Amino acid sequence: MIVIVTGGAGFIGSHLCTHLVNEGNEVVCIDNFYTGMETNLEHIADNPHFKLIRHDIIEPIELRADRIYNLACPASPVHYQADPIRTIKTSVFGALNMLEFARKNSARMLQASTSEIYGDPHEQPQTEHYWGNVNPVGIRSCYDEGKRLAETMCFEYKRQYSADIRVARIFNTYGPRMAVDDGRVVPNLINQALKGQSLTVYGDGSQTRSFCYIDDMVDGLIRLMESDYSESPVNLGNPLELSILDVVELIQKLTGIKGEVVFRKLPEDDPARRKPDISLARRVLNWNPKVSIEKGMRETIEYFRQEPHIGHD
Ligand code: NAD
Ligand code: UDP
Numbered sequence: 172m173i174v175i176v177t178g179g180a181g182f183i184g185s186h187l188c189t190h191l192v193n194e195g196n197e198v199v200c201i202d203n204f205y206t207g208m209e210t211n212l213e214h215i216a217d218n219p220h221f222k223l224i225r226h227d228i229i230e231p232i233e234l235r236a237d238r239i240y241n242l243a244c245p246a247s248p249v250h251y252q253a254d255p256i257r258t259i260k261t262s263v264f265g266a267l268n269m270l271e272f273a274r275k276n277s278a279r280m281l282q283a284s285t286s287e288i289y290g291d292p293h294e295q296p297q298t299e300h301y302w303g304n305v306n307p308v309g310i311r312s313c314y315d316e317g318k319r320l321a322e323t324m325c326f327e328y329k330r331q332y333s334a335d336i337r338v339a340r341i342f343n344t345y346g347p348r349m350a351v352d353d354g355r356v357v358p359n360l361i362n363q364a365l366k367g368q369s370l371t372v373y374g375d376g377s378q379t380r381s382f383c384y385i386d387d388m389v390d391g392l393i394r395l396m397e398s399d400y401s402e403s404p405v406n407l408g409n410p411l412e413l414s415i416l417d418v419v420e421l422i423q424k425l426t427g428i429k430g431e432v433v434f435r436k437l438p439e440d441d442p443a444r445r446k447p448d449i450s451l452a453r454r455v456l457n458w459n460p461k462v463s464i465e466k467g468m469r470e471t472i473e474y475f476r477q478e479p480h481i482g483h484d
Pocket of ligand 1: 265343
């Protein structure tokens, strides 16, 4: 199959491209390198079944494809808040362009949505039925509302044009090839520990997240793309819920480095809790994350030990 991965030079996209090429597909990565890096793809760059196109999905593109994974969008709060209008354009115009592309090609498109569409949730854990609690005008809204509108467009394209869509609500995912300057909590804390710097905890560190290792996420995304299920979005994530202080402790234990912890101001609208209910993914995709947090963190720490400079700094 010809498979397009937008955002393929980013963290999740580069793992997905690698997996899809290894499975024997013709893979086309579309990326504008806003947060992605060519180094993430250098191991498949010379593969005849892989092609890289530098393009911004805010603009339409004409190609041929059977499958489209629409992942292009900065995902770290630091990056998506740096140029909020651009984030909105990528989420909205980008998804619209890729949906049009999918419709014209009769291709199937999987939209990378996010647990952020639940905002600061009042329900715990979050099921796909929960509509969320999002501030429409806060500093996270460019991303949250952009992704919510992208979901709306997917389901309107399905209703109005019978478009073949899948929507994955991705919860916090981590692993090798996150950029050293990505800004999200796992790369921040690991790199701070390895460099002997203070570990930055925002707020009091009692807020929770549920972290999914990249290999499990790639498996879930491919299963969703190839499944018959398209009736609703599907949560993909690891239900193990940890506070940020738990993450600090784990990283201190696994690196053997007991860095000093410094507390910084909690960013506006930072969700207090986040934990996926993945019953739907278990039922319709027969998917369950397999990699333990210890194993996933060890792999990630090892990556940053070996590649301490791969980032945009
Ligand atoms: P990332 O920032 O590492 O990758 C995003 C990629 O998209 C980068 O390669 C970037 O250059 C590219 N990109 C951004 N804007 C673009 C544009 N206008 N045109 C073309 N390319 C563009 O982020 P990631 O963690 O790999 O996230 C990938 C997708 O998964 C995003 O859509 C994100 O919203 C979603 N997601 C990720 C997580 C997570 O924890 N990693 C959680 C929820 C949702
Ligand atoms: N966080 C932190 N220290 C950091 C970076 C992030 O304590 O150096 C916190 C952040 O405030 C949030 C959680 O860790 O509560 C996860 O943040 P991240 O940016 O990884 O992703 P989010 O789930 O907020 O989009």
